[in-house]
Structures are given as C-alpha cells and as structure tokens.
Amino acid sequence: MAIPTIKHVRAFVLRGGGADYHDQGDGHWIDDHIATPMSKYPEYRQSRRSFGINVLGTLVVEVEDSEGNIGFAVTTGGEPAAYIVEKHLARFVEGAKVTDIERIWDQMYFSSQYYGRKGLVINTISGIDLALWDLLGKVRKEPVHQLLGGAVRDELQFYATGARPDLAQKMGFIGGKLPLHHGPAEGEEGLRKNLEALAVMRERVGKDFWLMLDCWMSLDLNYATRLAQGAHEFGLKWIEEALSPDDYWGYAALKKAVPPGMLVTTGEHEATRWGFRMLLEMGCCDIIQPDVGWCGGITELIKISALADAHSAMVVPHGSSVYSYHFVATRTNSPFAEFLMMAPKADEVVPMFHPQLLGEPVPENGRMRISKLDQPGFGVTLNPECQLHRPYQH
Numbered sequence: 001m002a003i004p005t006i007k008h009v010r011a012f013v014l015r016g017g018g019a020d021y022h023d024q025g026d027g028h029w030i031d032d033h034i035a036t037p038m039s040k041y042p043e044y045r046q047s048r049r050s051f052g053i054n055v056l057g058t059l060v061v062e063v064e065d066s067e068g069n070i071g072f073a074v075t076t077g078g079e080p081a082a083y084i085v086e087k088h089l090a091r092f093v094e095g096a097k098v099t100d101i102e103r104i105w106d107q108m109y110f111s112s113q114y115y116g117r118k119g120l121v122i123n124t125i126s127g128i129d130l131a132l133w134d135l136l137g138k139v140r141k142e143p144v145h146q147l148l149g150g151a152v153r154d155e156l157q158f159y160a161t162g163a164r165p166d167l168a169q170k171m172g173f174i175g176g177k178l179p180l181h182h183g184p185a186e187g188e189e190g191l192r193k194n195l196e197a198l199a200v201m202r203e204r205v206g207k208d209f210w211l212m213l214d215c216w217m218s219l220d221l222n223y224a225t226r227l228a229q230g231a232h233e234f235g236l237k238w239i240e241e242a243l244s245p246d247d248y249w250g251y252a253a254l255k256k257a258v259p260p261g262m263l264v265t266t267g268e269h270e271a272t273r274w275g276f277r278m279l280l281e282m283g284c285c286d287i288i289q290p291d292v293g294w295c296g297g298i299t300e301l302i303k304i305s306a307l308a309d310a311h312s313a314m315v316v317p318h319g320s321s322v323y324s325y326h327f328v329a330t331r332t333n334s335p336f337a338e339f340l341m342m343a344p345k346a347d348e349v350v351p352m353f354h355p356q357l358l359g360e361p362v363p364e365n366g367r368m369r370i371s372k373l374d375q376p377g378f379g380v381t382l383n384p385e386c387q388l389h390r391p392y393q394h
C-alpha cells in the first residue's frame with residue numbers, strides 16, 4: 001500500500017472551554033477561590049481567570065494528507081501556539097509520510113529546543129503529534145489504542161475531579177479529587193478550612209471511597225507536610241501537585257514526609273522523557289500524571305510511560321479526554337483514569353472538552369467500555385458550531 005504524504009498543516013484558535021478547560025464563565029467550580037501559586041497576592045486569590053489562566057484558549061491543529069484524509073487534535077496554546085505551528089513546525093510535517101511520526105517529533109523538538117523544551121512549545125508539539133496519530137488512525141482505519149499495541153483491559157475505570165466527590169460517588173466513580181481552596185498565605189485558618197472541607201466530604205462519602213486533594217502547585221514543603229499529616233485521619237489517598245513543578249527536591253522530601261500509605265502525585269505541568277526522568281529518578285512521587293496534550297503527545301508519552309514502568313510508578317494521565325483514554329487502555333501501569341467534571345456545579349457528567357468535540361465518549365457509572373473507543377483515530381470530530389479562527393498562515 002502506498003503511504004500518503006502530508007500536504008497541509010493548519011492551526012486554529014477557539015475560545016470557550018474545551019481543551020482550555022479553565023476558560024469557563026462565572027460561577028464555575030473550577031474558578032472558585034482555588035489555591036494557586038498566585039494566591040499570595042490577595043487580588044488574584046478569588047479567581048484564576050483574574051491572573052490570566054484562560055488567556056491562551058484552545059489550539060486546533062489539522063493535518064491533511066495527499067488523499068484528503070484529515071487528522072486533528074485540540075490542546076491548550078491558542079494564538080501563540082498557532083504561530084509556532086504555522087511559522088515554524090509545519091515545515092517538518094508537510095511533505096512527510098503519515099507514518100513519519102517519530103522523525104517529525106524529533107525534528108520539532110530539537111529545532112525548537114533553543115526556545116522550547118517545556119510549556120507552550122511542548123503543548124504545541126503535543127497538538128501536532130496528536131493530530132498525526134489521529135490522521136494515521138484514519139488512514140489505517142483503526143483506533144489509536146490499536147495502533148499503540150491494543151487494549152489490555154475491556155473497560156476503563158475513572159475517578160472524578162471536581163467540587164462534589166459525594167455526587168461523583170453516586171455517579172459510580174471510584175474516587176473524587178477536590179481542589180484545595182486555601183494556600184499558605186491564608187495561614188492557620190486557611191489550613192483549618194482545607195481540612196474541614198475534607199472532613200465534611202469524608203463524612204458524606206463514607207470510609208472506602210477515595211478522596212484526593214489537588215493543590216495546583218500552591219504550597220511549600222512545610223505546609224504540604226502539615227496538610228498531609230492533618231489529612232491522614234480523613235483517609236486522604238493522595239496529595240497532588242503540592243509544590244512547584246521545578247521543585248524536584250521538595251517533592252522528594254515530601255514523599256518521605258507524608259504519612260504511611262498516602263501517595264504523592266504530580267506531573268501534569270511536567271514535560272518530556274527528560275522532565276519525567278527527574279521526577280522518577282529523584283523519587284518524587286508514586287503516580288505521575290502527564291497531560292497527553294502538554295507532555296509531548298502520544299509519541300512522548302510512550303517513552304515516559306516505559307520509564308515509569310521501570311521505576312514501578314503508575315501513570316495516570318491528567319485530564320485530556322480521548323487523548324488519554326486511548327493511551328490508558330493500552331498500559332498495565334495505568335490502572336484507572338481521570339475524569340474532569342466540567343459541569344459548572346460538578347453535578348452531572350458532561351464531555352470533558354465540551355463543546356469542541358462531537359462523539360466524545362463519557363464514563364457511564366464511572367466506567368467506559370473500550371468498544372466506545374473503536375472509531376478510527378481518536379474517534380471524535382470538531383463541532384462545526386465552534387467558530388474556528390486561523391490567525392496565521394504559512
């Protein structure tokens with residue numbers, strides 16, 4: 001069979017939720033006084049949008065081959081990412097074969113290393129990489145999980161992230177991860193309130209349901225240690241992203257300091273095999289949480305996951321909807337998945353990247369049959385009602 005070549009790469013920007021899931025309206029639980037590294041400034045404490053968490057918006061990458069097949073993906077990155085796609089990285093994609101994914105990744109990464117390596121540039125590379133996997137799946141008429149070697153289980157099991165683990169329990173999820181509301185600048189009273197919120201939730205869900213705390217990089221080592229110790233009596237399963245992603249030394253110390261049985265997790269703002277190598281070799285955590293749309297895409301996640309396996313660490317990707325479902329299905333060291341509750345009150349299951357994707361599967365009773373992921377590529381289409389904007393062209 002002749003292998004098609006890639007003819008066009010296009011980058012668009014979209015606003016309003018979706019892959020940039022922090023880009024929500026007023027009153028959403030995800031923007032309600034959540035502890036962040038900016039919480040030390042009172043004026044940026046109440047809302048993450050106030051410091052600009054949603055300035056970028058969604059990046060949509062489309063790749064089209066010589067036979068008219070189109071692969072696409074969404075991630076965070078917006079207009080600056082669209083610029084990088086069109087003005088820089090497109091040259092490594094156009095003209096390549098649809099199977100050249102590994103070489104394209106290598107060229108994108110090393111040609112942008114002098115200004116890239118992490119953050120926006122790796123989000124951008126991830127978006128292109130996911131679009132290429134989607135295209136390959138469409139060309140081969142196979143879902144991405146089959147291209148990755150096939151599913152190792154019949155269904156995925158999910159925990160839910162959101163303000164209402166008690167409702168998530170009723171919806172069949174195996175656990176609930178609460179956002180932490182108060183950072184160190186809110187002192188002892190804030191710490192008390194954090195523990196009270198956990199205690200209230202434990203009371204509501206009973207003793208066996210998993211409860212976790214997502215600290216979104218907001219703490220220091222001392223506070224994180226005290227929070228973990230205080231949370232132990234309420235059966236906290238894990239403390240997530242307690243420290244700055246750059247503080248590998250702090251994570252290694254935190255992992256030693258938490259009560260026995262409590263897990264330390266992090267990695268959603270980490271990128272590439274080299275970043276995760278730091279986390280794994282320094283003994284920073286029990287579970288790594290790469291975001292498929294931010295860590296380098298599927299091509300890089302394969303490497304990150306193999307490294308984690310060799311360190312006996314679990315890989316439970318952060319959010320990222322279908323892009324992580326197809327991966328988690330194929331790995332024994334990814335025993336469950338995250339579902340971000342994007343309903344404003346976290347009281348119902350809505351597709352994580354709503355409204356941008358059509359055909360986006362959601363867990364039912366906290367589970368998803370792998371047969372829900374059997375369409376070619378990632379099995380989703382762009383919602384034609386979303387207004388695509390193409391700010392740059394090459």
Ligand SMILES: C[C@H](O)[C@H](O)CC(=O)C(=O)O
Binds near residue numbers: 268
């Ligand atoms: C709830 C967290 O602050 C964040 O918005 C999502 C996240 O970190 C996670 O799902 O994990």
Ligand SMILES: [Mg+2]
Binds near residue numbers: 214216240
């Ligand atoms: Mg998190």
